[in-house]
Amino acid sequence: MPAVSETLETVQAASDGGYKWGFETDIAMEYAPKGLNEDIVRFISAKKNEPAWLLEWRLKAYAAWLKMEEPDWAAVNYPKIDYQDAYYYAAPTNKVVPKSLDEVDPELLRTYEKLGIPLREQERLQGIAVDMVFDSVSVATTFKDRLHKDGIIFCSISEAVQEHPELVQQYLGSVVPQADNYFACLNSAVFTDGSFVYIPKGVRCPMELSTYFRINAKSTGQFERTLIIAEAGSHVSYLEGCTAPMRDENQMHAAVVELVLMDDATIKYSTVQNWYPGDAEGKGGIYNFVTKRAACRGARSKVSWTQVETGSAITWKYPSCMLLGDDSVGEFYSVAITNNHQQADTGTKMWHVGKNTKSTIVSKGISAGQGQNTYRGLVKISAKATGARNFTQCDSLLIGDKCGAHTVPYIENRCSTAKVEHEATTSRIAEDQMFYCRSRGLSQEEAVGLIVNGFCREVLKELPMEFAVEAQKLLAISLEGSVG
Amino acid sequence: MLKIAGLTAEIDGKQILNGIDLVIPTGEIHAVMGPNGSGKSTLSYVLSGREGYEITGGTVTFNGMDILAMEPEERAAAGLFLAFQYPVELPGVGNANFMRTALNSIRKSKGEPEVDAMAFLKLARTKLKALQMSDDMLKRNVNVGFSGGEKKRNEVLQMALLEPSLAILDETDSGLDIDALKIVADGVNAMRGAGFSALVITHYQRLLDYIVPDRVHVLMAGRIVKSGGPELALELEAEGYAKVAA
Numbered sequence: 001m002p003a004v005s006e007t008l009e010t011v012q013a014a015s016d017g018g019y020k021w022g023f024e025t026d027i028a029m030e031y032a033p034k035g036l037n038e039d040i041v042r043f044i045s046a047k048k049n050e051p052a053w054l055l056e057w058r059l060k061a062y063a064a065w066l067k068m069e070e071p072d073w074a075a076v077n078y079p080k081i082d083y084q085d086a087y088y089y090a091a092p093t094n095k096v097v098p099k100s101l102d103e104v105d106p107e108l109l110r111t112y113e114k115l116g117i118p119l120r121e122q123e124r125l126q127g128i129a130v131d132m133v134f135d136s137v138s139v140a141t142t143f144k145d146r147l148h149k150d151g152i153i154f155c156s157i158s159e160a161v162q163e164h165p166e167l168v169q170q171y172l173g174s175v176v177p178q179a180d181n182y183f184a185c186l187n188s189a190v191f192t193d194g195s196f197v198y199i200p201k202g203v204r205c206p207m208e209l210s211t212y213f214r215i216n217a218k219s220t221g222q223f224e225r226t227l228i229i230a231e232a233g234s235h236v237s238y239l240e241g242c243t244a245p246m247r248d249e250n251q252m253h254a255a256v257v258e259l260v261l262m263d264d265a266t267i268k269y270s271t272v273q274n275w276y277p278g279d280a281e282g283k284g285g286i287y288n289f290v291t292k293r294a295a296c297r298g299a300r301s302k303v304s305w306t307q308v309e310t311g312s313a314i315t316w317k318y319p320s321c322m323l324l325g326d327d328s329v330g331e332f333y334s335v336a337i338t339n340n341h342q343q344a345d346t347g348t349k350m351w352h353v354g355k356n357t358k359s360t361i362v363s364k365g366i367s368a369g370q371g372q373n374t375y376r377g378l379v380k381i382s383a384k385a386t387g388a389r390n391f392t393q394c395d396s397l398l399i400g401d402k403c404g405a406h407t408v409p410y411i412e413n414r415c416s417t418a419k420v421e422h423e424a425t426t427s428r429i430a431e432d433q434m435f436y437c438r439s440r441g442l443s444q445e446e447a448v449g450l451i452v453n454g455f456c457r458e459v460l461k462e463l464p465m466e467f468a469v470e471a472q473k474l475l476a477i478s479l480e481g482s483v484g
Numbered sequence: 485m486l487k488i489a490g491l492t493a494e495i496d497g498k499q500i501l502n503g504i505d506l507v508i509p510t511g512e513i514h515a516v517m518g519p520n521g522s523g524k525s526t527l528s529y530v531l532s533g534r535e536g537y538e539i540t541g542g543t544v545t546f547n548g549m550d551i552l553a554m555e556p557e558e559r560a561a562a563g564l565f566l567a568f569q570y571p572v573e574l575p576g577v578g579n580a581n582f583m584r585t586a587l588n589s590i591r592k593s594k595g596e597p598e599v600d601a602m603a604f605l606k607l608a609r610t611k612l613k614a615l616q617m618s619d620d621m622l623k624r625n626v627n628v629g630f631s632g633g634e635k636k637r638n639e640v641l642q643m644a645l646l647e648p649s650l651a652i653l654d655e656t657d658s659g660l661d662i663d664a665l666k667i668v669a670d671g672v673n674a675m676r677g678a679g680f681s682a683l684v685i686t687h688y689q690r691l692l693d694y695i696v697p698d699r700v701h702v703l704m705a706g707r708i709v710k711s712g713g714p715e716l717a718l719e720l721e722a723e724g725y726a727k728v729a730a
Contacts, residue, residue: 431535437582438555438556439556439557439566440583441590442557446585450581451574454574454576454625455575455576457575457576458576
């Protein structure tokens with residue numbers, strides 16, 4: 001969501017508080033029959049004209065999923081999900097795959113413009129390549145030709161299945177196996193689209209890559225799958241953003257993101273998650289069950305996850321790093337906000353296997369209203385990981401007296417030369433801080449925005465510039481009405 | 485003009501202000517002196533609108549506005565400024581960003597255009613130079629890791645930038661060495677003029693050597709017990725509160 005901040009301001013000014021991205025696009029859609037069974041899996045695979053191996057792979061995942069239990073260890077409460085009461089495929093009915101933006105349905109272009117992603121301008125101005133995923137399908141990807149010159153592949157995963165099947169087959173499920181967990185397994189069976197990135201050896205991606213996910217259709221789940229492969233010595237910065245219309249019902253989003261890093265490769269993966277959080281009474285909102293994992297297979301490879309989680313009714317998400325290569329580095333920077341009735345159970349897993357591997361975790365949780373915010377993290381150091389180091393810092397900020405903050409750190413260390421540090425704080429926005437700001441002319445909301453942004457500074461500074469400005473505004477908007 | 489009439493206020497059910505009468509005409513600087521526990525800080529907080537104080541009687545008008553009915557930020561927009569005795573730390577919040585946000589909030593409420601980052605930096609540098617402060621002040625987080633003297637200087641910098649028409653200085657001299665005291669006093673004196681008044685709350689006469697007040701008031705047990713010219717401060721210093729008030 002590398003939106004031009006002015007656009008965001010315009011959207012913000014046009015509405016009077018609340019969720020600004022909650023509109024619905026009226027566009028002709030094609031659906032799979034409601035419900036989930038083997039035929040639906042076949043339907044999706046056929047729709048995408050997939051090779052036999054991928055259908056087999058999906059069916060295997062579906063069979064495994066049927067035998068699995070939905071996990072209940074997270075500190076989130078929600079009514080039992082009826083998996084038969086949703087559509088698993090919804091796509092705008094355009095007959096042809098657009099070759100350029102001129103062929104994209106103007107209604108879709110307008111939708112993304114409204115969301116602050118003026119595709120044409122971005123195409124003209126250069127700078128950020130965007131893949132747009134609308135419900136179950138990718139509707140456009142910009143800058144493909146420019147990137148192709150450097151040998152970079154940036155396209156929808158559906159396209160990658162057709163054009164680069166050998167890469168997809170080699171890496172799909174190699175970081176997050178099909179039966180890794182309940183939601184990842186469901187995703188493996190029914191994923192519909194997502195982004196695919198391949199950065200060849202020694203190439204530094206010349207621009208930010210970005211995917212913008214939009215759920216639009218009613219009663220539809222979004223199951224996207226993203227795969228990024230960074231060959232030796234390559235470098236890429238990738239951003240993702242997401243929004244959804246305001247609806248009374250809960251909608252599910254269960255994504256899987258896999259990152260593969262070879263020797264000396266670097267991936268910077270930034271997320272601004274702004275799914276519809278539900279209303280002030282806790283009605284509606286997205287259930288966000290996401291599995292994200294990076295495999296640092298090469299020596300000295302480095303992955304950095306930065307996430308700003310402001311949306312969703314429920315967030316269940318633990319972007320993780322498998323530090324396999326010697327001297328590989330994993331970082332996790334997170335801001336999670338829960339306001340009204342939002343619940344977030346989020347954190348990371350750092351698994352140290354290689355020698356002298358390093359990980360840093362900085363988590364900032366902000367709870368307001370009746371929001372519940374849990375940091376859950378695992379630092380696992382295997383016996384071979386001599387000289388491994390981890391530093392973890394978890395800070396929680398409470399606004400009001402009906403919200404909650406919880407920190408659940410797990411440390412498993414089997415290596416005597418490893419060094420693990422953990423710091424945690426919980427604080428409130430102090431009355432004297434509020435008064436100090438207000439006595440200088442700041443409104444209550446400006447004061448909270450400023451203090452919260454200060455609290456999150458260490459994380460926000462990890463975001464790419466244009467994202468950081470937007471994230472700051474998003475934090476302030478997410479906390480509207482939390483004081484006073 | 486600030487007009488306080490019969491002001492009574494309590495905190496946690498305990499009466500602190502017992503009927504304050506005080507008038508500060510526009511363009512004048514008045515000092516309020518008093519011993520510990522006489523209600524000096526309570527007076528400054530009540531005037532600037534801090535929560536937790538219950539106004540039980542009396543009125544306060546500023547240029548004809550009933551400021552007791554206004555939110556703290558509305559008072560700031562109306563031209564009131566409180567220099568804190570203990571300036572508050574805001575971790576992660578850049579000083580420049582904080583001051584620009586404050587300036588723009590006030591400008592917005594007056595219907596004036598906002599100042600962009602570049603213009604603000606230029607303005608801030610001019611003020612810093614006048615106050616003999618380093619540009620470094622702008623880069624640091626609001627009051628975080630500041631020495632006592634630096635915090636007070638930061639208050640004066642904010643005052644210079646926000647250009648209030650009434651400044652309340654709550655024991656701004658406490659904990660200051662003589663050099664810092666001079667910088668603070670210079671900052672206040674530079675603002676002196678027909679459109680600026682100040683209420684200087686202090687314990688000691690020392691500050692008033694540098695900021696010479698038009699009037700001095702003695703506050704004891706929540707009431708102004710004596711008023712006079714600048715010489716009253718010297719008298720207090722020499723004789724002590726008990727004797728002067730008797």
